[in-house]
Amino acid sequence: MAYFELGEPLPEVDPALLQDERLRTLLSACQTHPDIEVRELRRVSGDTSFDLIVVEAGDGTVAPRNEAGIHRRERLALYYQNENGIPFQVRALRLDFPDTLHQNGVESGTPKSLCLYEQDWDTVERSWTAPKLLAQILRWLEKTADGTLHAQDQALEQVFYGSGIQLVLPANFAAEIDSPRHELRLHRAPGSPQRIVLIGTVDDRDPAVSSALPFQVLSIALDGVAHPPIQAPPTTLGQLQGLLERVGTSLFPALTEIICAKARDGATPAKGETRKKVMLLLRIPRLRENVRERIDVLGFLLDADLAGLGLALGVLQQTQPNGPAFPFHQLNTAQTAAVSDGVWSQIGLMPVDLRESTTRASARHWSGISEGAGEFRGLLAGVGALGSTLADLWARSGWGCWDYVDPDLIEPHNPIRHLARQGDVGRPKVDVVRELTAATLGESCSDSNDLPVKANAGDEAALATAIARASLLVDATTTLSVPRDWSERDVPRTASVFLTPSGQASVLLLEDAARRVRAASLEAQYYRAVLRSSWGAGHLTTESAVRRTGAGCRDHSLVMSAESILLHAALLSRRLRQSANGTTASIGVWSADSESGAVSFHDVPVRDMRQLACGNWKIYWDDGLDEHLRALRARSLPNETGGILLGVTDHKLRTIHLVDALSAPLDSSSSPEGFTRGRDGVTQARRDCLARTARMVDYIGEWHSHPRGVVATPSSLDVELLAHLATALASDGIPGVMLIVGERDLSISLGSCIDV
Known part of the structure; x- marks a missing residue:
């Protein structure tokens, strides 16, 4: 049997003759292994001198006459030299050792190299030992022989070893390259000199590649290929054809057909730097059990232009020297191509x-977003610190095509937390965010708009169009006006997201798909949770959180780190993305510990909304408040109660949104015939309410119950109470609300003073 002989043999198998301590350790392991026989030591001299151990390896698990062509015992060379990123190399010395899966790329005419590890050496090294290497060699031989080395769920191997040169095609390449208005242009990306990366574009308006060398692209489809042994890359067109034939496919006739098609108007040979070299792209279906698993695209830069390639293949002909070449069937000639x-x-x-x-579809795939879940139109109102970060996250994951709405400009302090950079100061926020998000992937939403207007403007036609075509509106304005105004209008499903002034908490309010519970009602239910929950204490604290950014009275901003923005933007984005796939409403609150960074989540139950028109006012409440009032009444029966x-x-x-009803003060007077509310603790309860809700929720009126069997219709005493209530609240310019809980019903009355 014939074998490769690398280097020269050393006089004897003596560890002291080896130059490398690591190889001496490996020799010791070989000598003590029952299935490894050391035959000799050899030394390869030259620019890099190294020693190798020649062994016979086999543990009896390799079946005789297996289809892979692995022998029961194989002669191998083991040595230490960093090739393919792995220092320890294993070469099969048998001259007719078969091409198999899981081999490393080597030069033609040299021993095959066994690919033993799927992980890189930095990982393997942590647990590597010489005995483990020998066990892995024996496993490779066994599994290759019985055809199980390549797992069924593992991707099909590439057809050729990589060359170290990478071409990044534009995401719209397949759709646009056949257009006569476009051609593929390449330029080299700046970076490490150890790796060449070429960036392709078909946008001839891009000034960055206006001087780049153009290439003539020939893209052809070949017959399918199953699971061939990986092969070293070719260096000539003839070698490429030979390698393709080995795996059951061919360049022809697809190559000659596309050359004739491209040269139908004539192809003139050029020389030197003016040549438009051919970029040959081969689309090869990869088959597993005769079913297409994927399509591989292989690329080759040919040292020939279209005319030169066609002439060399004999499918183009020139009618005069140095003139254009045409396909044979277009010439009046008896010759055949x-x-x-x-x-x-x-x-x-x-x-x-x-x-x-990266396309938007592949971004969704790699982000774990289910197919179809990210294909929708949305409108993001408010692209400040939080909004711009959300826009960035959604652009990177390909979730939604967004229009951006914000009237503000980038201020000098904005880059601290905003997606913008210092050079963007003075520009509209929407322009900056749209440009940056559009450049994130290789594919963007071509018709995204940037609207520098207020999101609740009622007289902006472009805004109305953007809202009408959206299926989801996201309010990140950190204002009260936008979600409240949207709640009163016929607009798509709305979500409101914001951070609290401290930057330690964030909130998501998401309407249901049918908008039965609007954002303003969710705001009220959120405030009730703030008032009742332990996490509500300090949740909306604003002390020491505001700083001046200019001389104007409204030139101020919050003290908040970019870390807080990034943390809560990620939490809000994930929850919104997941919840938007469903149809139910949602209130979510996240609280982060300022010391440890630990985050707790509070899922606030959402209750159905109710509403009542009282004159020119609308009053809103929800089932949760209704049930709370009835429970307070039930606990006090047979007496009346209130608060x-x-x-x-x-x-x-x-509009008036009822948030909560407090129980009767301890000094109240209660009987089956009536109820008089006391004052004990009321002032402090109001102060606590204002403090917890950042003065958003305040005293708006009174409630009381009627006894058993009595409906909620106001009595004459109730009417007098309402008049007194209206007078008391008139100084603040607000109407007074009186709510009565009856046996089975509930009534709400509104009282206000009218100047006469």
Whole structure:
């Protein structure tokens, strides 16, 4: 049996003769292993001198006459030299050792190299030992022989070893490259000199590549290939054809057909730097059990232009020297086109590792977003610190196509927390965010708009169009006006997201898909949770959180780190993305510990919304408050009971949202015939409410119950109470609310003073 002989033999198998301590350790392991026989030591001299151990390896697990062609015992060379990123190398010395899966790329005419590890050496090294290497060699031989080395769930191996040169194709390459208005242009990306990365574009308006060398792209589809042994890359067109034939496919006739098609108007040969070299792209379906698993695209830069390639192949012909070449069938000649042997096969080529710029679909895949879940139109109102970070996250994950709405400009302090950079100061925030997000992936939403207006503007046609075409509106304005105004309008499903002034907490309010519970009602229910929950204490604290950013009275901002923005933006984004797939409403609150950074989540139950028109006011409450009032009444029966009402009043919209009802003070007077509310603790309860809700929720009126069997219709005494209530609240310019809980019903009355 014939074997490769590397270097020269050393006089004897003596560890002292080896130059490397690591190889001496490996020799010791070989000598003590029952299935490894050391035959000799050899030394390879030259620019790099190294020693190797020649062994016979086999543990009896390799079946005789297996289809892979692995022998029961194989002669191997073991040595220490960093090749393919792995210092310890294993070469099969048998001259006719078969091409198999899981081999490293080596030069032609040299021993095959066994690929033993899927992980890189930095990981393998942590647990590597010489005995483990020997066990891995025996496993490789066994599993390769029985065909189980490559796992069924593992991706099909590439057809050729990589060349170290990478071409990044534009995401829209397949759709646009056949257009006569476009051609692929390449320029080299700046970076490490150890790796060549070429960036391709078909946008001839891009000034960055206006001087780049153009290439003539020939893209052809070949027959499918199953699971061939990985092969070293070719250096000539003839070698490429030979390697393709070995795996059951061919360049022809697809190559000659596309050359004739591209040269139908004539192809003139050029010389030197003016040549538009051919970029040959091969689309090869990869088959597993005769079913297509994927399509590999292989790239090769040919040392020939279209005319030169066609002439060398004999499928183009010139009618005059140095003139254009045409396909044979377009010429009045008796000759026929045929692929000639010889010249074409010597055309040099450079294999290229093709990658496609990330598409929005692939971004969703790698972000774990289910297919179809990210294909929708959205509108993001407010692209400040939080909004711009959300826009960035959604652009990176390909979630939604967004229009951006914000009237503000980038201020000098904004880059501290904003996606913008210092050079963007003075520009509209929407312009900056749209440009940055559009450049994130290789593919962007071509029709995204940036609208420098207020999101609740009622007279902006472009805004109305953007809202009408969206299926989700996200309010990140950190204002009260936008979500409240949207709640009163016929707009798509709305979400409101914000951080609290401290930066330690964040909130998501998401309407249900049918908008039965609007954002303003969710705001009220959120405030009730703030008032009742332990986490609500200090949740909306604003002390020492505001700083001046200019001389104007409104030139101020919050003290908040970019870390807080990034943390809560990620939490809000994930929850919103997941919840938006469903149809139910949601209130989520996250609280981060300022010392440890630990985050706790509070899921606030959402209750159905109710509403009542009282004159030119609208009053809103929810089932949760209704049940709370009935429970307070039930606990006091047979006596009446009552207390104060807390709520949110919006004078512009003329809406009142009932938030909570407090139980009767301890000094109240209660009987089956009536109820008189006391004062004990009421003032402090109001102060606590204002403090917890940042003065958003305040006293708005009174509630009381009626005894058993009595409906909620106001009595004459109740009417007098309402008049007194209206007078008491008139100084603040707000109407008074009186709510009565009856046996089975509930009534709400509104009282206000009118100047006469």
